[in-house]
Amino acid sequence: MTDTMPHAPAPAPDEVMDDSAFVLAHGGDWNDVASEVARLQEERIVISMGPQHPSTHGVLRLVLELDGEYVKETRVGLGFLHTGIEKTMEARSWNQAVTMVSRCDYVASMCNELTYCLAVDKLLGITDQIPERAQIIRVLIAELARVSSHLVALGSLGNELGGTTLMTVTFRGREYILNFFEAVTGQRMNNAFIRPGGVAHDIPDEAIDQLIADWDKIMLSIDDLDDLLTENPIFRGRCEGVGVLDLSACMALGLTGPILRSTGYPYDLRKVAPYSGYENYEFDVCTEDSCDVMGRYLVRLHEMRQSMRIVAQALAKLRATPGPIMVPDLRIAMPGQVTVGPDGQGQAPDHVKHILSDSMEGLIHHFKLVTEGFHVPPGQVFAQTEHPKGVQGVLAVSDGGTHPYRVHVRDAAFNNLQSLAAQTEGGTISDVIVCVASVDPVMGGVDR
Amino acid sequence: MSDNQVQVTGGGAESAARTGTVIAQRHGAFGASGAGDVTGFGGFAEQVTMPGPSSRPYGGYFDEVVDSLTQALEAKAPTAIEKVVVDRGELTVYVRREDLVAVMMALRDEPALRFELSLGVTGVNYPLDKGRELHALYHLTSLTHGGRNIRVETTCPDADPHIPSTVSVYPANDWHEREAWDMFGIVFDGHPGLARILMPDDWVGHPQRKDYPLGGIGVQFKGATTPPVAERRRYF
Numbered sequence: 200m201t202d203t204m205p206h207a208p209a210p211a212p213d214e215v216m217d218d219s220a221f222v223l224a225h226g227g228d229w230n231d232v233a234s235e236v237a238r239l240q241e242e243r244i245v246i247s248m249g250p251q252h253p254s255t256h257g258v259l260r261l262v263l264e265l266d267g268e269y270v271k272e273t274r275v276g277l278g279f280l281h282t283g284i285e286k287t288m289e290a291r292s293w294n295q296a297v298t299m300v301s302r303c304d305y306v307a308s309m310c311n312e313l314t315y316c317l318a319v320d321k322l323l324g325i326t327d328q329i330p331e332r333a334q335i336i337r338v339l340i341a342e343l344a345r346v347s348s349h350l351v352a353l354g355s356l357g358n359e360l361g362g363t364t365l366m367t368v369t370f371r372g373r374e375y376i377l378n379f380f381e382a383v384t385g386q387r388m389n390n391a392f393i394r395p396g397g398v399a400h401d402i403p404d405e406a407i408d409q410l411i412a413d414w415d416k417i418m419l420s421i422d423d424l425d426d427l428l429t430e431n432p433i434f435r436g437r438c439e440g441v442g443v444l445d446l447s448a449c450m451a452l453g454l455t456g457p458i459l460r461s462t463g464y465p466y467d468l469r470k471v472a473p474y475s476g477y478e479n480y481e482f483d484v485c486t487e488d489s490c491d492v493m494g495r496y497l498v499r500l501h502e503m504r505q506s507m508r509i510v511a512q513a514l515a516k517l518r519a520t521p522g523p524i525m526v527p528d529l530r531i532a533m534p535g536q537v538t539v540g541p542d543g544q545g546q547a548p549d550h551v552k553h554i555l556s557d558s559m560e561g562l563i564h565h566f567k568l569v570t571e572g573f574h575v576p577p578g579q580v581f582a583q584t585e586h587p588k589g590v591q592g593v594l595a596v597s598d599g600g601t602h603p604y605r606v607h608v609r610d611a612a613f614n615n616l617q618s619l620a621a622q623t624e625g626g627t628i629s630d631v632i633v634c635v636a637s638v639d640p641v642m643g644g645v646d647r
Numbered sequence: 648m649s650d651n652q653v654q655v656t657g658g659g660a661e662s663a664a665r666t667g668t669v670i671a672q673r674h675g676a677f678g679a680s681g682a683g684d685v686t687g688f689g690g691f692a693e694q695v696t697m698p699g700p701s702s703r704p705y706g707g708y709f710d711e712v713v714d715s716l717t718q719a720l721e722a723k724a725p726t727a728i729e730k731v732v733v734d735r736g737e738l739t740v741y742v743r744r745e746d747l748v749a750v751m752m753a754l755r756d757e758p759a760l761r762f763e764l765s766l767g768v769t770g771v772n773y774p775l776d777k778g779r780e781l782h783a784l785y786h787l788t789s790l791t792h793g794g795r796n797i798r799v800e801t802t803c804p805d806a807d808p809h810i811p812s813t814v815s816v817y818p819a820n821d822w823h824e825r826e827a828w829d830m831f832g833i834v835f836d837g838h839p840g841l842a843r844i845l846m847p848d849d850w851v852g853h854p855q856r857k858d859y860p861l862g863g864i865g866v867q868f869k870g871a872t873t874p875p876v877a878e879r880r881r882y883f
Contacts, residue, residue: 290876453819471794
């Protein structure tokens, strides 16, 4: 039956199931399952594997058909974390929708926000009006988010191979980055900081001081990871020659990001089609030519150092570039520069005084912008950025209203996860674990 | 930018044909209805259209791409291209659904085109675009030609929601087509296994269609009910 149908379009009907010899094991003792399989004289086992990767707890289903220790077929079940983000965005204003898109790939929230905001900027026709300082802040934040995302990816890879230390090492470094995000945006994750037209507010000086003070600790985390893994013979043994996907496979399956760069092809949108002023930064595109899990590990490792290089340049530029962080167009920019006041709340005293004491028109304008939002001229755009997982695209369609007509997030991990069957079939079950980690799936982005 | 502004009705269907697809019609102002119209705003009507077909030169590499594509399709599918829209620096080629696979083949294989990388398929539902309610959008990138981008758009009517599958050309579109089927109910003929991917297998309906309500269940607290988003007061 399976010869003619590569993918089952529907559950197997009862009459098919009744005739076949199978053991249905829901958890239970592995010995019982093994003895039952032995009784049936059947080497073929179908199992739902996991959870093993931090991303797979209840939200990614891997169905493996095994012949002994070898994987005959891999199927990936998605949708367990589908929260209807794209649909929900249609009921929110363009500005509010940032909050939704932030929750897609929640490990690199602000990279999603950047792609979405670039799409809205393009729809509004204000791409070249974004103030210089806002561009620098966007790059700074996106690169730190990239480091944080890669740290999680590599820590999880190490963790899966039995090295819990690696998880603690990488999460330690990530914590300093999240502390910086907290100092800037008030939240560790799901920040909703990058906004159409610029960013929500300026970076406080204390946050910069804090980042500089923590710099060495972040770098130490990357170096520790390098020291523990790169030359580790056990790690190399598990990763080299595993999950091989060459350039043609990447093109066929639409794979981008570290997986594509591990084939030696230096495709990085920050260089190919620079956005947000990436052309003004010096950095190298990291590639490897091994096409395997080890290559993807090395690409991510080296990319973190390059990202920190960009962050250092961005910090220098930030000091030299005072100025606004939002487009001057008052029909788009949220009024009032919100800062954290002595009470710990966001306040804009001058603006509050302006609208409550001085200007009736100011109050009306404020009310309209907050309740209704800004109008976006009709049309459709597709913005692309180099997300830590690969090419992220946001299709934004406007019908001239204040809410998105349709937003689609092309999440790189959605495509990359699709390659799991190609990576794992024919290999051993232990390789599946390494392959899943090398894809770096974050189901919030995959399922949206 | 003036081409993209909201069009206030005058010519009706005639102006729509000239400017592009009608995607929304609005009446009145401020969302007020039910009360007597003392302001005259109730008679206010506007029709929103997508950017219409562009004329040459399209600019940049767009002319070259469209020429190469037209040339490649001359023998196989001379009428494949419906219209070419260039808007906000992006090239969109509208293609008849019958010729979609031939167009994709040409885009992938022609040396002058070489769009090797498919960034997936997604749908958009335009209920007002009669006979073309469901649109499928394909975003392609050419690595050979330094990251050129093109969007291929094709449509199908709600009554006959069939579009040929492109998985044979771009295997990357496998899951994307499943998602577009799941969310919009577009049937991709020839797909190796068009099962739902995000919603449960036994789900009824296609959630991202415009007629599918959002948040159908009110949230109750202190005896009050928060209505679904679509039924709340809106400010436009």
